Amino acid sequence: MRQLTPVDPHDSPAGRLAPVVPRLAGIAYGGDYNPEQWPAEVWREDVALMREAGVNLVSVGIFAWAMLEPAPGRYDFGWLDRVLELLDRAGIGVDLGTPTAAPPPWFLHRNPQARPVTRDGRVLGGGARQSFCPSSPAYADAAAAITERLARRYAGHPALMLWHAHNEYGGANAFCYCPVSAAAFRQWLRARYGTLEALNEAWGTAFWSQRYGDWAEIEPPVTAPTAVNPAQELDFYRFSADAHLANFRRERDILHRLSPGTPVTTNFMLANCKNIDYWRWAGELDLISNDHYLRAERADNHIELAMCADLTRSVAGGRPWLLLEHSTGAVNWQPRNIAKRPGELRRNSLAHLARGADGIMFFQWRASRSGAEKFHSAMLPHGGTGTRIWRDVVDLGATVRGLADLRGSRVVADAAVLWDWESWWALELDWRPSVDVTFRERVEAYYERLWRAHLTVDFAHPAASLDAYPLVIAPSLYLTTPAAAQNLRRYVAGGGTLVVSYFSGIVDGNDAVHPGGYPGALRELLGLSVEEFLPLRAGETVRLNGSAPDGGATADVWAERVVPAGAAVEWSYLDGPAAGLPAVTRHRYGRGTAWYVSTRLSGTDLDGVLARAYADAGVVPPAGVPDAVELVRRRGQGVEYLIAINHGECDARLPGAGLEMTTGTTVAGHLVVPAGEVRVLRTP
């Protein structure tokens, strides 16, 4: 078992981390504010109501390009000057947007070659947002020009707290296949490979007569008669994400140059954006921000919320982060936009806070009258201040104010889950052994079991240092680079406990199979090989001799022909294509242990395996906590905060003593968390 230093990896001697928005006192509270959609008379009311709700930060101007630059090179900042002045006089800080996610109609009209083109060659139009090619030089020039103007005008403005570059990079225009993008892709490939020989080798172009003799022959992976070269697909993911990163860097550098000292952020979409490798972006921002929207129809959507918040904190390197957008109620873009139930808004917001957010913001302040998002909930609904949502927003503002003390404290994690965008991309390309194997499915399945065990998870890149964690889980690591494989071996050899799920360690960074048999990158560490994949039919299940009370477990989707080479067999298949063969194995490696789970176990069947891994790792899930109670700890200098969120319908009693911060009461012995409520216990 690993002898751990039980601190998080980002410990700072000061005990607290630097505030997420240095010039802002307390926790940030507010939302996207789009005053350009309203006559000036409404602005005064907005500001008065913001004060009533305890709003201290608003994101302004994100989609206001056409109002700021109504014609190319003709600017109108007067209205924004007035808005910022009103906000400043009310003591409300501004997170000022560069409006570059929605170029005005004149831009596309003048630059038709900047329209994005889909994989199947359709040219997309305007009248929406994000209609531009990410590699377009015309777009780059126009975006840089408006960013410069804004930065020059508002640098040093007393209301300015933060710059908000763009909006959700890669959200609607992640990929573009136009001729400009194709040329940029070729340039990117030249920089990556240097020679055509190296590219041909990396892409395995001997297959299907794909060998390139001239750079000009290479296209983006457009729609083709059949499956396109997977290495080409992977590189196009990388290239496209880099194109967006270049757009971000351009704006950030302008803002840093002209508005030094004001941090720059942009709103990520962790973990719901597959297209951007956010690990690569992490070091580029002054602070990490995220947008999160519930998958409202799911009964357990608060677990997915927790996962996204944990991933955000992890991308932030354990430092505090900002929740820049979530919703007070229903969104408007899901098939059925389920409204939040009483208490849900509060639970959702405080769950983000529990998991490291030092700011709770919404899309948006006032519900729009017109446009595509008019049925999206807001802090101030169409029904105004007589509504439940408004009352909840005001209450939450007061609660958040009372929790200012949590600012800069750090979340304490019990285990790490590996997350790699490149592996996600590769796993879900064409022609894999089973369409039922997807990246997020396994990550969420394992995450859920840890959540239900009241354990807190950090996410980690597979090549990152894992030394701070007694337990690491690799739910889906199809693409495993040699560096990641070596990192995992080192981690286990040093005493760590690792749990690896099926179809991991299979290919390298070019989607080429690791030599010597599956799972090439992890064979030695797991003490086994996999001779053959045995995916199951839709709906087919297999039985395992497991650890559940009835002695068995049921699995589906996947089985394998596992051949142990040092690993001990802990569970076996009782039937199905792998009947009689190992299903779950455990391998002592150096001072640690590596588990392998070769099939899709869910729910309590997965708990059976995890309980054994917890024991190996010395991880002890808190006992006696009701199932529906979410528990997270944040640690500051000499204090610990226990945040308990009761998602259930019965009151919960937890052992604890200290100051309960939401009610201001002193707790001795037992903390009661009423059904649907949140409590924050501060203990020295």
Ligand code: GAL
């Ligand atoms: C976000 C976006 C916002 C708004 C919101 C609605 O993805 O950044 O501008 O559209 O969705 O849920």
